[in-house]
Amino acid sequence: MAAFRGASAKVFGLKDNKSALPYLLLIPGLLWLAIFFIVPIFSLGQMSTKVPGADIGEFVQEYRFSNYIDAFNSSKEQFLRSFLYGLLATIIALAIAYPLAYAIAFKSGKWKNILLVLVVAPFFVSFLLRTIAWKQILGEEGPVVSVLRTLNIISVNTSITSSAFAVVTGLAYNFLPFMTLPLYASLERIDPRTLEAAGDLYANGFTTFRKVTLPLSMPGVVAGTLLTFIPAAGDYINATILGSPSNKMLGNVIEARFFKIVDYPAAAALSFTLMAAILILITIYTKRTGTEELV
Amino acid sequence: MAVDASTSARGDLILKNLTKSYGDFSAVDDLSLVVPKGSFFALLGPSGCGKTTTLRMVAGLEEPTSGSIFVGETDITDMKPYRRPVNTVFQNYALFPHLTIFENIAFGLRRRGITESEVKTAVDKVLNLIELPQLATRKPNQLSGGQQQRIAVARAIVNRPALLLLDEPLGALDLKLRRQMQIELKWIQTEIGITFVHVTHDQEEAMTMADTIAVMNKGKIEQMGTPEELYDSPKTAFVANFLGQSNLIPGEVSGSDGDNLIVDLFGTKVAVPKARSSARGNSALVGVRPEKFRIAAEGKSTHGNVLTGGVVSDVSYIGVSTQYQVEMPWGKEVMVFEQNDDEEEMLRKGAKVVLSWEPIFTFALDGSENVSAGSH
Numbered sequence: 052m053a054a055f056r057g058a059s060a061k062v063f064g065l066k067d068n069k070s071a072l073p074y075l076l077l078i079p080g081l082l083w084l085a086i087f088f089i090v091p092i093f094s095l096g097q098m099s100t101k102v103p104g105a106d107i108g109e110f111v112q113e114y115r116f117s118n119y120i121d122a123f124n125s126s127k128e129q130f131l132r133s134f135l136y137g138l139l140a141t142i143i144a145l146a147i148a149y150p151l152a153y154a155i156a157f158k159s160g161k162w163k164n165i166l167l168v169l170v171v172a173p174f175f176v177s178f179l180l181r182t183i184a185w186k187q188i189l190g191e192e193g194p195v196v197s198v199l200r201t202l203n204i205i206s207v208n209t210s211i212t213s214s215a216f217a218v219v220t221g222l223a224y225n226f227l228p229f230m231t232l233p234l235y236a237s238l239e240r241i242d243p244r245t246l247e248a249a250g251d252l253y254a255n256g257f258t259t260f261r262k263v264t265l266p267l268s269m270p271g272v273v274a275g276t277l278l279t280f281i282p283a284a285g286d287y288i289n290a291t292i293l294g295s296p297s298n299k300m301l302g303n304v305i306e307a308r309f310f311k312i313v314d315y316p317a318a319a320a321l322s323f324t325l326m327a328a329i330l331i332l333i334t335i336y337t338k339r340t341g342t343e344e345l346v
Numbered sequence: 347m348a349v350d351a352s353t354s355a356r357g358d359l360i361l362k363n364l365t366k367s368y369g370d371f372s373a374v375d376d377l378s379l380v381v382p383k384g385s386f387f388a389l390l391g392p393s394g395c396g397k398t399t400t401l402r403m404v405a406g407l408e409e410p411t412s413g414s415i416f417v418g419e420t421d422i423t424d425m426k427p428y429r430r431p432v433n434t435v436f437q438n439y440a441l442f443p444h445l446t447i448f449e450n451i452a453f454g455l456r457r458r459g460i461t462e463s464e465v466k467t468a469v470d471k472v473l474n475l476i477e478l479p480q481l482a483t484r485k486p487n488q489l490s491g492g493q494q495q496r497i498a499v500a501r502a503i504v505n506r507p508a509l510l511l512l513d514e515p516l517g518a519l520d521l522k523l524r525r526q527m528q529i530e531l532k533w534i535q536t537e538i539g540i541t542f543v544h545v546t547h548d549q550e551e552a553m554t555m556a557d558t559i560a561v562m563n564k565g566k567i568e569q570m571g572t573p574e575e576l577y578d579s580p581k582t583a584f585v586a587n588f589l590g591q592s593n594l595i596p597g598e599v600s601g602s603d604g605d606n607l608i609v610d611l612f613g614t615k616v617a618v619p620k621a622r623s624s625a626r627g628n629s630a631l632v633g634v635r636p637e638k639f640r641i642a643a644e645g646k647s648t649h650g651n652v653l654t655g656g657v658v659s660d661v662s663y664i665g666v667s668t669q670y671q672v673e674m675p676w677g678k679e680v681m682v683f684e685q686n687d688d689e690e691e692m693l694r695k696g697a698k699v700v701l702s703w704e705p706i707f708t709f710a711l712d713g714s715e716n717v718s719a720g721s722h
Contacts, residue, residue: 244440247407250427251434252454252505262453266444 099319108313115316122317123324126304133301133325134332136215137284140222144230144279145272147223152234152271153264157243170231178225182292185221186212189293217293218300222283229278237271238264273340277333284329301325357418358383359404359509359541364413366399366565373399375565377413381558383508386535386542388556390549392588392720396565397545401511404543405434417508428457433502434511438518439494441486447473447497448482454505472504475534492523499531503538510535512544516551528554549589553577561585563720577635579622579709584720586633586711593639593680594631594717606705612676616651617705629713636681638707641670641699648702656680656699661692668692672699 099118101110123130155166173181189195189212199205211217241264249259287302294300301321308318359381366374374396381387389397402408404415406427414423422430433454441450448469455465473479476496486494495515502510515531516524532555535542546552552559553573560570561584569576569585580586583594597611606617607625609632618632625631642648659679660671663686670682670693682701693699 242438242440244436244438245442247405247427248434248436248440248442248501249453250407251405251432251436252501253428253457254453255426255428258457263442263444267442 095319095322098315099323101316103314103316110315118316118320119324122308122320125317126301126321129299129301129304130325130328132298133284134328136219136222136290136298136300137280137286139219140226140283141230141276141280143219143223144227145276148227148230148234148275149272152231152238155235156238156241167235170228170235173228179288179292181225182221182288185224186217186292189217189220212293213295213298215294215298218289218298221289221293222286225286225289226279226283229282230275233274233278234268234271237268237274241267269340273337277336281329281333285325357508358416359387359543360416361400361404362414362416364400364403364415365411366396366403366408367411372396372565374403374410377565377567379560379567379570381509381541381543383418383541384539385557386532386544386555388544388546388552388559389562390546390552390559390588391562392547395562397547397562398513400562401434401513401543401545404509405432405511406430407434431508432511433505433507433509434513435498435502435515437514439486439498441494441497441501443486445485446482447478447484447486447489450486450497451501451504453501458505468504472500475537476500491519492527495519495527496530499534503534503540506538507540509541509543512542514546515544516546516548524551531555553589561588563588580633581624581711582719583631583711583715583717586709586720587718588720591636591681592633593636594633594711594715595674595678595680596713596717597630597632599625599628599630607710609710611653612674614653616653616708618708618710619706622708623710624712625710626712627714631711631713631715631717633709633711634680634703634707636669637667637683637685638703639680639682639684640702641672641682641684641693642702643693644698644700646700648700650702650704651708653701656701658693658695658697658699661695663692670699672701 097112098110100112100114100116101118102113102115103109104111151170155163155170159166176184187193191210191212196205196211199211200207205211245263245267246259249263250256254262284300285302287300287306290298290300290303305318305321305325308314308321361377361379364374364377365372377396377400389400391397399408403410406422406425410423414421416422417431420431422432442453445453451469451472452465455468460468469482470479473482476499478493478496478500481489481493481497486497489497495518498515499512512531516527519527528551531542531544535555544552544556557572558570559573559576561568561576563584569581576585576589580589580592583592586592586594595611597609597616599607600610600615601608602620603617605620607620607623607630608615609618609630611632616632618630623630640648644654653674655675656672658670659673662669665686667683667685670684671679672682673679680701
């Protein structure tokens with residue numbers, strides 16, 4: 052029996068790789084990050100504490116941190132709405148994408164590749180066009196409204212564009228591939244024999260899903276929800292095209308401050324606040340779901 | 347209900363006319379067999395012979411095209427896998443990577459509504475049985491192959507199934523570990539007394555562990571018996587060649603002498619016990635295992651069946667024995683294993699030799715058999 056214990060130790064032989072190549076390969080990426088991420092973030096940070104100068108578009112650095120409080124106070128409502136819409140869109144996308152990814156991973160057979168292409172296919176059309184198309188689909192003459200009216204679910208006078216419903220479904224629709232692909236990737240990695248083993252150990256279909264499939268697909272769930280929630284919470288296109296003025300999200304406020312009111316410091320402060328809030332939320336989320344443990 | 351798994355009628359595993367077809371191809375072809383309760387049974391055959399498909403049908407992971415499966419009196423043919431009194435040790439183990447070893451083993455028990463303390467007792471007991479109690483809190487990927495293998499066995503036997511199915515369970519282990527696990531599995535089987543049905547393509551593994559071996563080929567059972575029966579009295583060329591090696595020499599049955607058949611091999615008459623002959627007509631394949639031959643330089647005295655006129659065409663010394671290829675007068679080579687247990691000098695390539703062996707060590711197959719069927 053002692054032979055068993057010795058056998059495994061050798062597997063973990065470590066290699067010391069002193070080659071400089073990995074670092075050289077990092078350089079282009081680091082340069083890219085420095086020029087297009089770190090520098091802009093830094094100047095955005097600087098802008099966020101400036102105050103308007105004499106001319107329009109001229110700002111003076113005064114380290115006014117109250118910019119943050121003012122900007123936040125003036126757009127609390129949109130701030131909350133961004134997170135609420137982002138959250139709802141993420142939940143809807145998860146509900147649609149999980150069965151889809153599951154079917155592609157386990158049940159699609161020879162259709163697997165075609166289905167994967169279909170999942171990505173919407174990306175061949177621009178984000179803006181897709182959102183406008185969604186407006187058509189939900190619009191007065193569109194199929195959704197006519198079906199709902201025929202079934203008497205909504206009255207003749209009710210429309211569903213320019214509503215929270217339209218914005219949330221638009222977000223869910225637009226970010227669906229970001230949810231589907233990571234879910235597919237983690238489901239596809241599950242050894243089908245572990246599912247057979249669960250059945251062999253008296254677990255029925257539902258228990259197998261709850262105790263084996265779902266826990267093993269958690270890395271995909273976490274990745275998919277993050278990839279959906281983060282852009283959805285920061286989005287402004289869907290609210291612009293599909294919403295009414297009462298559906299504005301934080302992205303719309305930032306856009307307006309930058310391009311319409313030319314209040315750069317407030318826009319910068321809001322951008323930072325949004326980033327910080329998302330960062331805090333996802334830190335809590337990943338800690339809670341304990342993804343590191345799973346792989 | 348699955349809860350019954352430990353209490354349901356235990357008994358023999360009975361397969362009746364079991365068939366699994368994929369289109370025109372029959373992976374398992376009208377297979378009938380009885381595995382006695384409490385035995386260690388091996389399904390042995392080359393890859394693609396239908397042994398794994400048979401096992402998966404018993405486990406409920408494949409649906410038979412026709413036929414039925416019984417455990418004792420219970421027909422389990424259409425039972426869902428999770429209701430069968432059967433557990434499986436999967437190839438590559440299929441442990442749950444997200445659960446600890448303890449939870450892996452407890453998985454089946456927890457599905458059956460047993461109290462926490464009973465689960466703990468049962469898991470601890472089986473971990474002690476396989477001598478790995480210290481691994482309870484680890485995850486599968488922190489274990490060596492041999493350890494994972496034993497956990498896979500523990501996870502199955504902890505449920506006390508009527509039947510344990512093992513699908514090439516040692517295939518992923520290196521040779522030394524495999525030998526050790528063979529002995530250990532056999533020991534576990536004797537210890538707990540559950541029926542083991544073991545699928546393997548490794549004839550040595552099957553012979554080491556099993557009480558009864560069924561040799562499968564092309565979806566059918568070629569022959570079933572104890573390892574000794576299969577080795578000493580194969581009934582088909584496939585079995586003769588797949589289990590160990592055989593020299594099969596074509597001849598004509600020319601008469602009979604008491605308990606022996608007399609067969610003419612290219613002009614030389616040899617005796618074959620009638621009890622070990624499955625020749626139906628006049629033509630027969632006379633089979634001699636390589637280690638049953640005695641080899642001597644021409645002119646030495648011999649007894650038993652004798653074949654003269656051989657010329658050594660190849661010699662390999664492999665320690666315990668020396669393997670000779672001997673070209674016979676009829677142009678074919680035979681294989682001879684000679685134990686290195688005497689002072690006799692090794693015969694050189696080109697030496698003229700006489701082969702002899704005791705009639706009792708001869709078997710005969712029907713002449714219509716394909717000489718090279720099942721050769722490695």
